[in-house]
Amino acid sequence: MELLNNLALGLSVAVSLQNLLYALLGCMVGTLIGVLPGIGPVATIAMLLPITFHLPPTASLIMLAGIYYGAQYGGSTTAVLVNLPGEASSVVTCLDGYQMARKGRAGAALSISAVGSFFAGTVGTIMIVVFAEPLTRMAQKFGPADYCALMALGLVAAVVLASGSVTKAIAMVFLGLLFGLVGTDVNTGAQRFTFDVPELSDGIDFAPIAMGLFGIAEIVVNLERHLERSGAIKVGSLWPTREEIRRAIPAVLRGTTLGALLGVLPGGGPTLGAFSAYTLEKKLSKHPEEFGKGAVEGVAAPEAANNAAAQTSFIPMLTLGIPSNAVMALMVGAMIIQGIQPGPEVMTKKPDLFWGMIVSMWVGNAMLVVINLPMIGIWVKLLTVPYRFLAPAILLFCCIGAYSLQNSTFHVMQVALFGVLGYVFVKLGCEGAPFLLGLVLGPQMEEYFRRAMLLSRGDAMVFLERPISLGLLITTAALLLLMALPNIKKARKEAFQEEG
Amino acid sequence: MTRFLSKDFLSGLMFIGFGLLALYFGQKLALGTPVRMGPGWVPRMLSLILLGLGGLICVIALVSGGEQVERLKWKPLTMVTIGIVCFALLFERAGLLPALIVLILISSLGGEEFKLTEVIGNMIALAILCIVVFKIGLGMNISIIRGVW
Numbered sequence: 001m002e003l004l005n006n007l008a009l010g011l012s013v014a015v016s017l018q019n020l021l022y023a024l025l026g027c028m029v030g031t032l033i034g035v036l037p038g039i040g041p042v043a044t045i046a047m048l049l050p051i052t053f054h055l056p057p058t059a060s061l062i063m064l065a066g067i068y069y070g071a072q073y074g075g076s077t078t079a080v081l082v083n084l085p086g087e088a089s090s091v092v093t094c095l096d097g098y099q100m101a102r103k104g105r106a107g108a109a110l111s112i113s114a115v116g117s118f119f120a121g122t123v124g125t126i127m128i129v130v131f132a133e134p135l136t137r138m139a140q141k142f143g144p145a146d147y148c149a150l151m152a153l154g155l156v157a158a159v160v161l162a163s164g165s166v167t168k169a170i171a172m173v174f175l176g177l178l179f180g181l182v183g184t185d186v187n188t189g190a191q192r193f194t195f196d197v198p199e200l201s202d203g204i205d206f207a208p209i210a211m212g213l214f215g216i217a218e219i220v221v222n223l224e225r226h227l228e229r230s231g232a233i234k235v236g237s238l239w240p241t242r243e244e245i246r247r248a249i250p251a252v253l254r255g256t257t258l259g260a261l262l263g264v265l266p267g268g269g270p271t272l273g274a275f276s277a278y279t280l281e282k283k284l285s286k287h288p289e290e291f292g293k294g295a296v297e298g299v300a301a302p303e304a305a306n307n308a309a310a311q312t313s314f315i316p317m318l319t320l321g322i323p324s325n326a327v328m329a330l331m332v333g334a335m336i337i338q339g340i341q342p343g344p345e346v347m348t349k350k351p352d353l354f355w356g357m358i359v360s361m362w363v364g365n366a367m368l369v370v371i372n373l374p375m376i377g378i379w380v381k382l383l384t385v386p387y388r389f390l391a392p393a394i395l396l397f398c399c400i401g402a403y404s405l406q407n408s409t410f411h412v413m414q415v416a417l418f419g420v421l422g423y424v425f426v427k428l429g430c431e432g433a434p435f436l437l438g439l440v441l442g443p444q445m446e447e448y449f450r451r452a453m454l455l456s457r458g459d460a461m462v463f464l465e466r467p468i469s470l471g472l473l474i475t476t477a478a479l480l481l482l483m484a485l486p487n488i489k490k491a492r493k494e495a496f497q498e499e500g
Numbered sequence: 501m502t503r504f505l506s507k508d509f510l511s512g513l514m515f516i517g518f519g520l521l522a523l524y525f526g527q528k529l530a531l532g533t534p535v536r537m538g539p540g541w542v543p544r545m546l547s548l549i550l551l552g553l554g555g556l557i558c559v560i561a562l563v564s565g566g567e568q569v570e571r572l573k574w575k576p577l578t579m580v581t582i583g584i585v586c587f588a589l590l591f592e593r594a595g596l597l598p599a600l601i602v603l604i605l606i607s608s609l610g611g612e613e614f615k616l617t618e619v620i621g622n623m624i625a626l627a628i629l630c631i632v633v634f635k636i637g638l639g640m641n642i643s644i645i646r647g648v649w
Binding site: 174187220224409428449457460 | 576
């Protein structure tokens with residue numbers, strides 16, 4: 001019964017005119033950047049963080065969430081029509097989606113992916129509703145040591161599942177943690193690494209770092225690469241044939257399940273979900289030779305999976321305050337800007353925000369089906385905007401956004417600095433996401449660590465004596481050990497090669 | 501020699517560099533005791549871990565080689581960075597419009613194609629968009645041209 005009450009509360013918040021408008025705005029912006037290659041949800045949300053400061057908390061989170069899942073829809077449109085993945089998560093959709101388009105079945109591919117995504121989004125939302133309360137209740141029993149261990153597990157798991165070298169990614173996490181320490185020490189008031197710059201005494205602002213690392217560095221890399229564009233393709237009839245529907249339904253169901261499960265894992269999320277769903281379909285199919293030549297399952301399953309995963313990746317962030325990927329780290333940043341400390345208290349102290357946001361995700365998913373299918377022609381036209389127009393525009397919005405954080409050009413300078421750093425990271429093959437996760441969790445983790453040590457009178461054994469903390473740390477260690485095993489190392493390398 | 505130019509070896513050096521910087525600038529922070537940690541405890545711990553990991557990455561890279569760093573193209577990076585810095589310097593002193601013009605001009609020079617008419621068109625479109633969104637829409641307190649509007 002309580003669940004229904006909560007949902008009713010959420011519905012009343014979500015359907016208020018203001019929140020509906022922001023959900024729509026978020027979905028539109030999300031679809032837009034999903035369609036445009038060269039700018040992703042991470043950069044966009046980072047750019048818009050300063051603006052959300054002017055909005056009420058619920059509206060701003062609803063809008064940012066809309067951008068995230070809107071980008072999943074938009075990304076698939078370009079993947080199918082022009083063989084360009086707008087988002088990392090739609091790379092697999094290109095494989096069979098574009099082949100379907102070449103056979104004249106673009107419309108069918110798009111409507112299957114939109115309806116499949118909507119179904120997956122609905123299931124994902126239900127999962128959040130069901131798991132939110134028990135997880136929150138569990139998290140409320142956590143002591144400082146347990147929290148510290150939980151964050152360690154979250155960070156390590158995020159690193160293990162993300163692509164690339166594990167050692168480098170872990171080093172990036174520690175670098176992020178170190179950057180997170182800049183500013184005034186909460187316990188003693190001492191200035192740490194502030195170099196007598198008054199603007200740094202509150203810590204390095206999160207938004208300029210994210211804009212620099214993901215926005216500016218991405219632009220520079222794209223300018224180097226010279227993005228190619230191919231001509232748009234005709235959409236054709238939106239209606240799938242009966243045979244296509246028959247093949248798509250089980251694929252959507254499997255994709256949804258797999259995506260929803262993988263989304264909850266730290267480091268999981270849409271990209272992992274989509275790739276795994278595609279692999280699963282190929283393994284299960286009676287006609288694996290059709291894959292890569294326009295198999296309906298190869299579109300339906302990954303599309304459902306990426307959307308389900310996009311939804312369920314909110315679960316650890318909303319209930320435990322632990323972001324599982326870069327976008328969730330930005331959502332944590334957005335909440336902190338609004339003065340809300342993410343964690344189990346959000347649900348009990350701000351039930352309207354919590355449930356309103358969840359219900360609005362479902363509303364937003366419904367809006368996306370409407371935005372995407374009839375308006376597909378408009379989105380396709382946008383693809384013809386060359387990157388040389390886009391790059392200065394993104395730069396400009398980053399600069400103005402950074403300035404508006406605190407009306408200070410110091411933040412704009414920071415964007416430039418972190419842009420250079422981000423470029424160095426890209427060139428050295430170091431990923432930005434682990435850095436961002438470390439940065440967000442750094443201050444909290446230090447706080448919990450010091451409190452745990454204070455409570456145990458300086459005995460580090462406290463982390464091993466508390467059962468919850470011990471369990472979490474054992475899992476963390478096991479994950480790290482697993483990665484060192486030669487077989488898994490090899491399999492992991494192969495899995496990521498398939499991605500690239 | 502090429503081993504020293506691999507992505508892994510250089511990133512290991514980068515981590516060591518950050519670790520050393522943090523150690524150097526954090527040396528004055530009080531360490532405290534494990535029970536009551538001072539402001540310097542966690543930074544010291546993190547910089548030592550970073551040094552260790554950086555060293556490990558370097559050693560692994562030297563033993564197993566690895567991918568070479570791609571050739572750098574300096575133009576996009578320098579143009580974009582100079583553009584942002586100019587924007588920051590001009591924004592409060594001269595206003596949004598001059599800062600916008602300089603940013604778009606310089607950053608467009610960083611791309612491969614540069615057509616002046618296109619760039620001017622882009623400037624006009626973005627100027628209108630920014631004024632409508634930020635000045636009128638969000639009501640931000642920014643001057644378009646310092647002293648004029």
